[in-house]
Amino acid sequence: MRYSVCNFRDVTETMPIKKQVYLVDDDAAICDALSMFLESCGYQVETFSSAEDFLAAADAAINGVMLLDQRMTGMTGLELQAELDKRAIGLQIIFISGHADVRMSVQAIKAGAINLLEKPFTNEELLRSLTEAFSLVIEKQLQHERFDQLRQSFCSLTEREKEVIEHVVAGHSNRQLAERMGVSDRTIEVHRARGMKKMGATSLPDLVRKYAQCQQIGIT
Amino acid sequence: MTQQQASWLIPKFASRYGYIITGVLFGVGFVFFDALIDVMIFNEGTLSEQLLHPSRPELLMRLSFLVLACAFGAYAFYASRREQAALEDARDAESRLEVLFDSAAEFIFLIDAEGVILRANKIVFEESGYARSEMIGNHIKTYFTPDSRQVCECNFPGLREHGYNRADIEFVRKDGSIINMECSATAVEDVQGQYNSFLIVQRDVTERLGAARRLEDSERRFRAIFNSTYQFIGLLDPQGTLLEANQTALDFIGCSNHEVVGKRFWETPWWQHSTSLQTRLKDSIAEAAQGKLVRFEGVHVNSTGQKLVIDFSLKPVLDENGKTVMIIPEGRDISERKLAEEKYRQMQQEFAHVMRLSTMGEMATSMAHELNQPLTALTGYCGTALQLARQQTSLPEGYLDILERASEQAHRAGVVIRHLRDFVSKGKNEMTCVALNNLVDGVIDFVDWELRDSGIEVVFHRQSDAHEVFADKVQIEQVLINLVRNSVEAIRESGISQGKVEISSRVAAANMIELRVADNGPGVSSEMAGVLFDPYRTSKEQGMGMGLSISRSIVEAHNGSLWVDKERQQGALFCMQLPGCD
Numbered sequence: 001m002r003y004s005v006c007n008f009r010d011v012t013e014t015m016p017i018k019k020q021v022y023l024v025d026d027d028a029a030i031c032d033a034l035s036m037f038l039e040s041c042g043y044q045v046e047t048f049s050s051a052e053d054f055l056a057a058a059d060a061a062i063n064g065v066m067l068l069d070q071r072m073t074g075m076t077g078l079e080l081q082a083e084l085d086k087r088a089i090g091l092q093i094i095f096i097s098g099h100a101d102v103r104m105s106v107q108a109i110k111a112g113a114i115n116l117l118e119k120p121f122t123n124e125e126l127l128r129s130l131t132e133a134f135s136l137v138i139e140k141q142l143q144h145e146r147f148d149q150l151r152q153s154f155c156s157l158t159e160r161e162k163e164v165i166e167h168v169v170a171g172h173s174n175r176q177l178a179e180r181m182g183v184s185d186r187t188i189e190v191h192r193a194r195g196m197k198k199m200g201a202t203s204l205p206d207l208v209r210k211y212a213q214c215q216q217i218g219i220t
Numbered sequence: 221m222t223q224q225q226a227s228w229l230i231p232k233f234a235s236r237y238g239y240i241i242t243g244v245l246f247g248v249g250f251v252f253f254d255a256l257i258d259v260m261i262f263n264e265g266t267l268s269e270q271l272l273h274p275s276r277p278e279l280l281m282r283l284s285f286l287v288l289a290c291a292f293g294a295y296a297f298y299a300s301r302r303e304q305a306a307l308e309d310a311r312d313a314e315s316r317l318e319v320l321f322d323s324a325a326e327f328i329f330l331i332d333a334e335g336v337i338l339r340a341n342k343i344v345f346e347e348s349g350y351a352r353s354e355m356i357g358n359h360i361k362t363y364f365t366p367d368s369r370q371v372c373e374c375n376f377p378g379l380r381e382h383g384y385n386r387a388d389i390e391f392v393r394k395d396g397s398i399i400n401m402e403c404s405a406t407a408v409e410d411v412q413g414q415y416n417s418f419l420i421v422q423r424d425v426t427e428r429l430g431a432a433r434r435l436e437d438s439e440r441r442f443r444a445i446f447n448s449t450y451q452f453i454g455l456l457d458p459q460g461t462l463l464e465a466n467q468t469a470l471d472f473i474g475c476s477n478h479e480v481v482g483k484r485f486w487e488t489p490w491w492q493h494s495t496s497l498q499t500r501l502k503d504s505i506a507e508a509a510q511g512k513l514v515r516f517e518g519v520h521v522n523s524t525g526q527k528l529v530i531d532f533s534l535k536p537v538l539d540e541n542g543k544t545v546m547i548i549p550e551g552r553d554i555s556e557r558k559l560a561e562e563k564y565r566q567m568q569q570e571f572a573h574v575m576r577l578s579t580m581g582e583m584a585t586s587m588a589h590e591l592n593q594p595l596t597a598l599t600g601y602c603g604t605a606l607q608l609a610r611q612q613t614s615l616p617e618g619y620l621d622i623l624e625r626a627s628e629q630a631h632r633a634g635v636v637i638r639h640l641r642d643f644v645s646k647g648k649n650e651m652t653c654v655a656l657n658n659l660v661d662g663v664i665d666f667v668d669w670e671l672r673d674s675g676i677e678v679v680f681h682r683q684s685d686a687h688e689v690f691a692d693k694v695q696i697e698q699v700l701i702n703l704v705r706n707s708v709e710a711i712r713e714s715g716i717s718q719g720k721v722e723i724s725s726r727v728a729a730a731n732m733i734e735l736r737v738a739d740n741g742p743g744v745s746s747e748m749a750g751v752l753f754d755p756y757r758t759s760k761e762q763g764m765g766m767g768l769s770i771s772r773s774i775v776e777a778h779n780g781s782l783w784v785d786k787e788r789q790q791g792a793l794f795c796m797q798l799p800g801c802d
Contacts, residue, residue, distance in 0.1 A: 027593045033600025040607035071589065096596070098589035103779055120595035120634035123603035123627065 019134060020064030022091065023047045024054050024080065026072040030096075030119075034067065037123060043130070051075035051083075060089055063141070065114075065133040070097040070104060078104070081111050090140070092133040096121065147217050150210060153199050154219050161195040168192055168204070169211045238296015245289030327391070327401070327422035330408070335359050335376070338417065347424075349394035360420065365390040365398060375405075383407040383415060388429075391422065400426045452530070452551035458509040458544045460485045460502070469551070474523030485549065493521045508534040508547045517554070528555045567666055574698050575770075584641040585773065591637055595630045602627035651778075653801035654696065656687040656725050656733060663700045664723075667708070676708055676719035683725050687733045688801035691778050696798065699771040699782070700735070703794050706767065707739035710792065714742040732780070732797045740791045749786050 021043045025031050028049065035045040048054040052074055070077035077095055084091060095108050095116040105116045114136065115129045157165065167177050174192070178185045201207035321328060322342040330339040337360050345352055348363065361369045368389035379385040386404040393399065401422040407415035446453060452469035456462055462485050470477060473489040480488045485505065486498045497518050504514040515533040522528060530551045537546040606623045609615055660680050667678060689696070704721055711719035721739045728734040744752060753772045768782075775782040778798055785793040 027597070029597035030593055030600070033597040033604070037600045037603040037607070040604050098592045101777070103776075118634075118638070119592040120599050120631055122631050123599060123606075 019043045021045045022066040025069035051080035066091045066093045164191040165195045242293035329420040333416045400429045454549045456547040460505040508536045529558045588637045588641045598630040653688045654693045678721045681724040689798040690801045702767045703737040710741035731800045733800045735796045738793045
């Protein structure tokens, strides 16, 4: 046996995640063959015969990887990609194309596609790309969860604590803070300790990093 | 003459002085007459005795005088009568001459040695409008034009020398109009044999000169046409001897007339570069001599060594009996036309070549796509089969291997197709900065050949600022030709009388140049608009349905786009955007 088909070791196997694949191709045989194959490899596959069909069924909450044909009657793959971006539907996209020229590939990748597979691709190539895509899905999911947690922590802070942490992160000492806010050093210390605990920060640099992340995702 | 005059001296003398002499003689005779009476009456003896008597000699003398006087008187009478008759004769002749002189149709002048008019005949005054008093005594040159005066002065010495001369002069009437006259002058000799007067006879030749001049003018005009026409023209006798060749033909070989006239035409420098052409010409002349028009093309070399294609013909000129009397050889330089034809043919070949390549490329692309789909499905099915097979415990020997090989071969087929497609569609792409105005001009030149007499007008709304696109010129030309041709064919089929195709360009967003081809044809139907660019779709009976599909492929390969404007109400509008050259 020269190669085995489904035995890729990857993060997805260790993660409890639904491996959802959306296959959009106007060729019925391809939909049939690929969905059959991918299902045999443990993926959940949903097929659509056109971009319009997919858009009709899709909502912002869906998650997973999309196998997308570029050349279709009606809306093309690139057009669907742009539309998804517009609707903030966060899918990882792998293009599958009958003839991929450089220009089209560049455009697809620039717009955030993971890969572009030229038909006919080997099953190995397909699975490798899917694995890569799902690792990104998971990473994104993890990040998403991390951000959720961060958001929750930040929201649990009182107004006073938020104010104190803001100044701490800006580099002010407790004394400076106390003078400015007209309270005792001790009060500041209590707020600061409580805030750090709520944010789950173990040290000042950890607090700074978490606060920066909050700023990044726009909570502050 | 002198002798004759001398012999007349005596009678002339007699006629004038005869009577006086006779009177004197009688007088002398009568003085001595009484003595004679005396003798006759009183003397004895016979009269003769007494007269001859020696003692009286005076008697005989007296008698002699009387007799002499009688004789001389008679002669004088005779002579005077004769002269009278002669004078009358002369007067008659003079008056006859006068009549003749005045009734002559020519101008007749008698002038003296200096040229002063002594006499002139009646018609001079009638014709010229001058009165007798205005002319007589004036120099004859007064009545000539300045040119003629000069002619007159030049000829006068000759006239004096030889006694005769003639010249054409222009006589000016009193009203200023001019009579062309042929003038002949004859010297009139005087007694001493000197020419001291001249008889000038002038004949009105205005009519004759006019005819001659018209002939001359017509000849000159004919010569001008003959010599300055662009064509090479000559004249041959039926045996092929060159009688004439025009200047254009002579210039072609750099020869003068006398070097070629009289030679056999095929031996002249026009034909010497090719023996086969010489033979052909010889045969053709023989054919033309039979009354046939012969025409053939040949390559000739001019005096600068340039090779030119000449359309040559031999046209026989027949007399009323149908016999060939002359042959007119004629040559036209058709090198430029040949060149243009050649260029057009080449362009068409190139077009066909590009079209073929594009068609192959497009077919390969569409075939690759069509084949890759099932191959992809095949690979998928094989993969599934492998998965399922692997879960089985008892499988025939090599079963998995076979499935794997099947999958591999499907993939290989894909690679083969890809290589084929790459090979065909690669072609030779020569991407450069192309001035759009030049490109469109070239296309219009090209289609103009086909649009002659079609009544369809192709207009280019030229932009003053020269747009440049980054493109393979030949390929974009093909696309544009294709679009224009589509428009033209659509107009033709719909039978619209004043067909018009308009090409314009503008700068579109983001450094893209847009080229628009609009027509006033029937336009694109809405159901056709959706599939217009798909391969094998066509509304034309003879179309392959590849044109627009290929065009779009070409434009897309240039990172551009090609579409039909679906909003347009009247006619069709195709837009092509290409990246600008910045």
